[in-house]
Amino acid sequence: MNKTLIINVFDELKDLLGDRVTQDETLCREHGAGYSYHACMPPDLVLYPSCTEEVSAVVAICARHQVPIVPFGAGTSVEGHVLALKGGVCIDLRQMHQVVALSYEDMYITVQAGVSRNQLDQLLEGSGFFFPIGPGVNATLGGMASTRASGTNAVRYGTMKDNVLALTVVLPDGQTIRTGSKARKSSAGYDLTRLLVGAEGTLGIITELTLRLHPYPAAIRAAVCSFPTVEAAVKTAITTIQKGVPIAKVELLDAVMMRAVNLYSSLSYEEKPTLFLEFHGTEGEVSEQVQKVQQYAEQHGVTGFVWAEDEPTRTRLWRARTDAAPAAMALVPGSELMGTDVCVPISRLAECIVDTQADAEATGVLAPIVGHVGDGNFHLTMLIHPDDPEGFEKAKALNERLVLRALAMEGTCSGEHGIGIGKLPYMPLEHKEALKVMLAIKKAIDPDNRMNPGKLLPDMG
Amino acid sequence: MNKTLIINVFDELKDLLGDRVTQDETLCREHGAGYSYHACMPPDLVLYPSCTEEVSAVVAICARHQVPIVPFGAGTSVEGHVLALKGGVCIDLRQMHQVVALSYEDMYITVQAGVSRNQLDQLLEGSGFFFPIGPGVNATLGGMASTRASGTNAVRYGTMKDNVLALTVVLPDGQTIRTGSKARKSSAGYDLTRLLVGAEGTLGIITELTLRLHPYPAAIRAAVCSFPTVEAAVKTAITTIQKGVPIAKVELLDAVMMRAVNLYSSLSYEEKPTLFLEFHGTEGEVSEQVQKVQQYAEQHGVTGFVWAEDEPTRTRLWRARTDAAPAAMALVPGSELMGTDVCVPISRLAECIVDTQADAEATGVLAPIVGHVGDGNFHLTMLIHPDDPEGFEKAKALNERLVLRALAMEGTCSGEHGIGIGKLPYMPLEHKEALKVMLAIKKAIDPDNRMNPGKLLPDMG
Numbered sequence: 001m002n003k004t005l006i007i008n009v010f011d012e013l014k015d016l017l018g019d020r021v022t023q024d025e026t027l028c029r030e031h032g033a034g035y036s037y038h039a040c041m042p043p044d045l046v047l048y049p050s051c052t053e054e055v056s057a058v059v060a061i062c063a064r065h066q067v068p069i070v071p072f073g074a075g076t077s078v079e080g081h082v083l084a085l086k087g088g089v090c091i092d093l094r095q096m097h098q099v100v101a102l103s104y105e106d107m108y109i110t111v112q113a114g115v116s117r118n119q120l121d122q123l124l125e126g127s128g129f130f131f132p133i134g135p136g137v138n139a140t141l142g143g144m145a146s147t148r149a150s151g152t153n154a155v156r157y158g159t160m161k162d163n164v165l166a167l168t169v170v171l172p173d174g175q176t177i178r179t180g181s182k183a184r185k186s187s188a189g190y191d192l193t194r195l196l197v198g199a200e201g202t203l204g205i206i207t208e209l210t211l212r213l214h215p216y217p218a219a220i221r222a223a224v225c226s227f228p229t230v231e232a233a234v235k236t237a238i239t240t241i242q243k244g245v246p247i248a249k250v251e252l253l254d255a256v257m258m259r260a261v262n263l264y265s266s267l268s269y270e271e272k273p274t275l276f277l278e279f280h281g282t283e284g285e286v287s288e289q290v291q292k293v294q295q296y297a298e299q300h301g302v303t304g305f306v307w308a309e310d311e312p313t314r315t316r317l318w319r320a321r322t323d324a325a326p327a328a329m330a331l332v333p334g335s336e337l338m339g340t341d342v343c344v345p346i347s348r349l350a351e352c353i354v355d356t357q358a359d360a361e362a363t364g365v366l367a368p369i370v371g372h373v374g375d376g377n378f379h380l381t382m383l384i385h386p387d388d389p390e391g392f393e394k395a396k397a398l399n400e401r402l403v404l405r406a407l408a409m410e411g412t413c414s415g416e417h418g419i420g421i422g423k424l425p426y427m428p429l430e431h432k433e434a435l436k437v438m439l440a441i442k443k444a445i446d447p448d449n450r451m452n453p454g455k456l457l458p459d460m461g
Numbered sequence: 462m463n464k465t466l467i468i469n470v471f472d473e474l475k476d477l478l479g480d481r482v483t484q485d486e487t488l489c490r491e492h493g494a495g496y497s498y499h500a501c502m503p504p505d506l507v508l509y510p511s512c513t514e515e516v517s518a519v520v521a522i523c524a525r526h527q528v529p530i531v532p533f534g535a536g537t538s539v540e541g542h543v544l545a546l547k548g549g550v551c552i553d554l555r556q557m558h559q560v561v562a563l564s565y566e567d568m569y570i571t572v573q574a575g576v577s578r579n580q581l582d583q584l585l586e587g588s589g590f591f592f593p594i595g596p597g598v599n600a601t602l603g604g605m606a607s608t609r610a611s612g613t614n615a616v617r618y619g620t621m622k623d624n625v626l627a628l629t630v631v632l633p634d635g636q637t638i639r640t641g642s643k644a645r646k647s648s649a650g651y652d653l654t655r656l657l658v659g660a661e662g663t664l665g666i667i668t669e670l671t672l673r674l675h676p677y678p679a680a681i682r683a684a685v686c687s688f689p690t691v692e693a694a695v696k697t698a699i700t701t702i703q704k705g706v707p708i709a710k711v712e713l714l715d716a717v718m719m720r721a722v723n724l725y726s727s728l729s730y731e732e733k734p735t736l737f738l739e740f741h742g743t744e745g746e747v748s749e750q751v752q753k754v755q756q757y758a759e760q761h762g763v764t765g766f767v768w769a770e771d772e773p774t775r776t777r778l779w780r781a782r783t784d785a786a787p788a789a790m791a792l793v794p795g796s797e798l799m800g801t802d803v804c805v806p807i808s809r810l811a812e813c814i815v816d817t818q819a820d821a822e823a824t825g826v827l828a829p830i831v832g833h834v835g836d837g838n839f840h841l842t843m844l845i846h847p848d849d850p851e852g853f854e855k856a857k858a859l860n861e862r863l864v865l866r867a868l869a870m871e872g873t874c875s876g877e878h879g880i881g882i883g884k885l886p887y888m889p890l891e892h893k894e895a896l897k898v899m900l901a902i903k904k905a906i907d908p909d910n911r912m913n914p915g916k917l918l919p920d921m922g
Contacts, residue, residue, distance in 0.1 A: 105808040107703065148648040159646050161655065162623060177895040183804040184836045185620050186873035187609040187659055188880060188891055189917060190899045194622065194655035198648055215705030242568065244676030246707070288745045343644040347566040375645045412647035419649055430649055434638040437906060438651045444905035445898060456650060 001087035005065060006044050009089070012061050013047060020048040020095070031070075031090040034077040035137070037338045037384070037392075038421060043070055043084035048095045051112075052168055052176055052207040055091065059205065060174030062089060068450045071201040073143025074116060076135070078339045079420030081147065081200055085454040091205060093142055100208055104129060106182060108165055110210040113142025120211075129213040132157035135416065136325060142206045147418035148198030152249040152321075155241070155374030156280065157214060159416070161197050168208035169196055172446045182210065195441070200418055201452040203445045217248075217280035221290055222308040222317050225277070225297050226270040230254065230357070232300040233273040234350040237373040239296040241346065245289050249278035250374040251321055254357065257328065257368035257381075261320045264327030269320070270304055275373070276321045278314075321370070328368045328381045335383040338392075340399045340422075342406035343377040343415030352409055353378060356402050363398050365391065377415035404429075419456045427458065462548035466526060467505050470550070473522050474508060481509040481556070492531075492551040495538040496598070498799045498845075498853075499882060504531055504545035509556045512573075513629055513637055513668040516552065520666065521635030523550060529911045532662040534604025535577060537596070539800045540881030542608065542661055546915040552666060554603055561669055565590060567643060569626055571671040574603025581672075590674040593618035596877065597786060603667045608879035609659030613710040613782075616702070616835030617741065618675060620877070622658050629669035630657055633907045643671065656902070661879055662913040664906045678709075678741035682751055683769040683778050686738070686758050687731040691715065691818070693761040694734040695811040698834040700757040702807065706750050710739035711835040712782055715818065718789065718829035718842075722781045725788030730781070731765055736834070737782045739775075782831070789829045789842045796844040799853075801860045801883075803867035804838040804876030813870055814839060817863050824859050826852065838876035865890075880917045888919065 006023075013021040022028075023045055032042035049055045062069050068088030075082055084090060096112035097119060103109075104127060111120065118138045124130050132153040133144060143149075145167070150159035157163065166180030179192035196203060227233040230252070237250045253261065258271045275297075279289045294305065308314040320327075329337050344352045353369060360367040360380070371378030380402055382395040403413045403426050413419075413426040428435055435457070442449070442457055453459070467484075474482040483489075484506055493503035510516045523530050529549030536543055545551060557573035558580060564570075565588060572581065579599045581592050593614040594605060604610075606628070611620035618624065627641030640653040657664060688694040691713070698711045714722065719732045736758075740750045755766065769775040781788075790798050805813045814830060821828040821841070832839030841863055843856040864874045864887050874880075874887040889896055896918070903910070903918055914920070 103806070103808060105699065105703070106806040108806075148646075148652070150646060150648075154646060158623070161652065162619070171898070175894055175897075177898060178893070179895055181873045181891070182806040182871035183838075183867075183873045183876065184807070185611060185615060185804055185838060185876055187611075187875045187877050188873045188884065189659070189888060189896075190902060191609070191622065191652075191655045191659055192895055192898055194652045195902075198650070198652055215703060217705065238566065242566070242676060244678065282749055284749050285742075285746055288743055343646055345564070345567040345569075345643040346645070347564065377644075377646060406644075410643035412642045412644045412649045414648045415644065415646055416648050423649065427650060430642070432639070433636055434640055434653055435650075436636075437632070437638060437653055440905040441651060441656075441902055444901040 001044050001067070009061065009065050009067055010045060013045065013058065016057055017047060017049065017054065022046050031072055031075065031082060031092065032084050034075045034080065034082040036078050036080040036420065036422065037336065038080035038083055041083040041085055043090035044087045045089045046092055047089055048092050050095045052170065055170045055205055055207050056174050056176050058091060059170050059172065062450065063173050066448060066450065068453050070452050071205045073114065073140030074138060076137040076139045076143065077147065077418070077420060079417050079422035081418060081420040081455055083421060093140060096207065099123060107213045108182065108210050109213060110208055111141055112208055113140060113206050115141050117144070128216050130216045131211055132214055133160055133163055136322065141209050141211065145197050145206055145209055146200050148416070150416045152251055152372060154372060155250055156246055156248045161194055163212045164193055164197055164209055165212055166210035167193055167196055167206050169204040169206055171204045172448070172451050180210065200420065200456045202442060202456050203451060219281060219283045219286040220314065221279045221286050222314045223277045224269065224274060224306045224317055225302045226272045226274045226304045228272065228301050228303060230273045230353050231350040233275050234373055236275060236297045236300045238346050240293050241374055243292065245292055247277060247289065247293065247374065248280040249276065251276040252371040252373040252378065253321065253324065254353070254369040257324060257370055260327040260331045260368055261324060264330045265320055265323060267320060272303065276318065324370050325381065328383060332366055332383040332385060335385050338382040338384050338395050339379055340402060341377060341379045341415050341417045342402055342411055342413060343375060344406050344409045344411030346376040348409040349373060349376045352405055355405060356380060359401055360398060363394050365395050365398050367398065375415065376411065421455060424458065462505050470522065470526050470528055471506060474506065474519060477518055478508060478510065478515065483507050492533055492536065492543060492553065493545050495536045495541065495543040497539050497541040497881065497883065498797065499541040499544055502544040502546055504551035505548045506550045507553055508550055509553050511556045513631065516631045516666055516668050517635050517637050519552060520631050520633065523911065524634050527909060527911065529914050531913050532666045534575065534601030535599060537598040537600045537604065538608065538879070538881055540878050540883035542879060542881040542916055544882060554601060557668065560584060568674045569643065569671050570674060571669055572602055573669055574601060574667050576602050589677050591677045592672055593675055594621055594624055597783065602670050602672065606658050606667055606670055607661050609877070611877045613712055613833060615833060616711055617707055617709045622655055624673045625654055625658050625670055626673055627671035628654055628657055628667050630665040630667055632665045633912050641671065661881065661917045663903060663917050664912060680742060680744045680747040681775065682740045682747050683775045684738045685730065685735060685767045685778055686763045687733045687735045687765045689733065689762050689764060691734045691814050692811040694736050695834055697736060697758045697761045699807050701754050702835055704753065706753055708738060708750065708754065708835065709741040710737065712737040713832040713834040713839065714782065714785065715814070715830040718785060718831055721788040721792045721829050722785060725791045726781055726784060728781060733764065737779065785831050786842065789844060793827055793844040793846060796846050799843040799845050799856050800840055801863060802838060802840045802876050802878045803863055803872055803874060804836060805867050805870045805872030807837040809870040810834060810837045813866055816866060817841060820862055821859060824855050826856050826859050828859065836876065837872065882916060885919065
């Protein structure tokens with residue numbers, strides 16, 4: 001961005017935010033990459049507003065000077081959502097971490113967008129309620145909404161799109177709108193809430209969210225079970241869903257990932273395709289669910305069950321799953337993780353995973369798999385050494401073939417990570433003519449293309 | 462519409478559709494009102510295409526001649542959605558009643574938009590799967606998607622927005638797009654599916670829908686229970702939801718509605734606020750749910766339970782609920798029903814219903830109430846004699862006060878009927894600045910305002 005312009009904007013923003021605006025190079029660089037494999041593109045300025053009104057004022061100033069804006073939550077995006085492709089300002093929302101409203105009777109909480117997942121969990125602890133959506137990292141709720149995140153509980157509780165009741169959003173001109181209401185459903189007009197969930201900050205900045213709370217289950221039981229093949233594990237998951245068992249989590253780790261997990265955490269699970277399961281409900285419901293799933297697993301040749309009922313045992317058991325990313329990285333010392341995800345109809349899932357494993361092996365990229373298999377969603381965690389540019393190119397090509405495989409199976413190029421810049425090339429392939437409608441919406445709401453420009457949609461030029 | 466223009470368009474459409482285009486006055490009038498209290502506004506032509514390609518060709522012809530288009534499902538809308546305010550063509554989709562694809566393994570069915578709810582139920586009978594969304598009438602799936610319909614099962618299974626995976630849509634210029642995919646979730650781009658669900662045909666015409674199927678429950682039990690007050694009934698419902706009991710239906714009928722039901726069907730229920738309940742699950746789950754809800758009901762002074770386990774008894778029991786509309790109409794012989802609905806946070810529901818009952822009584826309008834109380838949604842069914850213009854004005858004013866009451870309680874002007882023209886005056890009140898975003902989207906996708914013009918959004922002039 002033009003230096004004079006920066007200085008002018010910086011001065012105006014300083015009047016508004018004082019020392020909560022910075023040009024510090026280190027901070028700018030920290031805000032320009034996220035967890036992605038894409039090269040850092042730092043913004044010119046980083047801001048830390050503390051309320052919707054300040055975001056609105058900041059955005060109005062940027063509008064007047066035609067400055068691009070990148071909203072920033074916890075920077076945990078893996079697809080390059082926070083890269084400042086055109087420079088400009090990065091709005092870091094982490095100082096917006098207040099609870100705005102809370103009603104257990106109506107089962108909602110309204111939080112500022114910078115509240116993190118872990119903070120929300122702590123806020124709700126002991127209340128008898130919880131918020132079920134959890135990606136594998138400590139993202140902010142604003143970021144989770146913006147990428148339509150989901151995670152392990154989605155099979156029972158849905159994704160962010162199903163658990164956001166209402167939003168406060170600052171539009172590209174600085175105006176603030178509210179979408180949705182406190183009612184649990186509505187037929188009053190276009191569903192702007194669902195349009196903005198998953199819009200990756202390209203239409204406006206989410207500053208507050210009203211989230212649906214769910215009653216904390218009276219009983220929780222977890223299990224780990226190993227299968228001779230990926231097909232057997234996936235078939236067990238499919239049968240569970242088809243029979244209407246309201247399972248809370250059904251996660252697949254492939255044999256390579258189980259090896260990583262065993263090594264990393266000194267465990268001794270069988271190094272075979274493995275399902276990690278969790279059941280929520282009353283004692284009676286959980287027992288019934290467990291009995292059924294055990295039966296389906298046996299029908300598909302399960303070779304071992306490990307159960308966990310009490311919380312410490314359950315936490316230990318799930319540790320293997322939650323540590324999957326660092327465990328994978330420990331397989332190749334010094335490596336970086338290039339994570340990707342796709343989602344396919346569950347009938348095609350086993351085939352998609354098996355073909356991808358074969359592809360990874362043929363390519364020579366070590367790429368363990370974890371999957372939210374109840375939804376047909378899985379992650380390929382490709383391990384690349386930073387000094388291996390050839391390996392990096394191989395991984396990129398493997399990722400591309402995975403996406404094309406998923407699309408050929410009538411799936412989607414991303415189940416929960418979002419598009420950012422990493423999946424951008426596949427948007428025309430997946431959406432075809434519908435992409436024009438997305439571009440028309442973008443142009444109508446952000447005609448100057450200043451809101452997280454270059455993300456989610458091909459550049460409008 | 463201009464006569465010469467009509468003749469030209471008619472000729473072009475006749476070449477395409479043969480005798481599936483008509484100017485017949487009776488048919489045009491039949492298509493210009495729906496179930497609403499609004500005066501009929503007939504279209505100039507009615508068309509009966511049989512596939513997406515024909516709809517696309519029709520829409521392209523209308524685009525060339527700048528002819529307004531009203532899509533028509535079963536005509537069961539109560540808010541004037543099908544009135545041809547600017548004349549033009551009505552596209553009746555009922556000849557589009559084919560199944561396009563069906564996968565029990567992936568738990569979806571793709572149907573043409575003219576498939577009706579009852580037809581879908583029949584198609585799925587005996588399959589072990591069902592589609593849970595059911596408004597009180599035999600609407601088409603396209604119409605249900607367009608108004609974001611829900612009905613009695615929404616408390617457990619969600620609304621149309623939660624049960625549509627993908628859509629085929631013909632845009633205002635005749636181009637066809639697909640939104641969504643066969644995957645159960647996606648983070649790939651703007652959620653056009655959710656934007657078009659509830660758009661009331663103002664952005665394009667839904668021609669095909671991929672719907673999520675749900676496993677048919679192994680056990681179903683139903684119950685009817687009476688309470689001393691509306692508060693007691695609503696508190697029972699709230700406790701049920703808060704405690705996480707996955708109840709399938711929890712319907713409130715107020716004392717006036719119970720009187721109507723008793724008279725109409727020669728029943729002898731207590732004429733008090735009454736909950737109609739339905740439980741889905743395994744035998745064990747249902748028993749547990751029933752036991753709990755019985756306990757909550759007792760805590761709130763329930764005065765009587767009637768149970769139904771087998772299908773015929775259950776059907777008979779629910780008949781009272783499904784016959785609520787004709788039963789209400791029978792209270793005032795020769796009357797017409799002016800139905801309206803709002804949705805509020807459940808903590809405000811009892812207050813909203815009680816205030817509305819008092820308002821109706823003070824106004825002198827007989828207006829029984831039924832409510833999907835688990836969602837905070839209820840219907841006021843105002844009974845107006847066609848020869849009583851004063852009563853009609855009173856009912857309209859009562860409706861307006863109801864909407865304002867719901868909005869003051871942070872609710873919405875429509876929980877499931879949609880906006881059409883009936884709720885149009887309340888859109889600025891409910892959405893305030895967000896309405897501009899809706900208008901910008903409308904203008905971007907339908908710049909000539911030809912798709913169901915005058916519905917959902919204030920006219921763009």
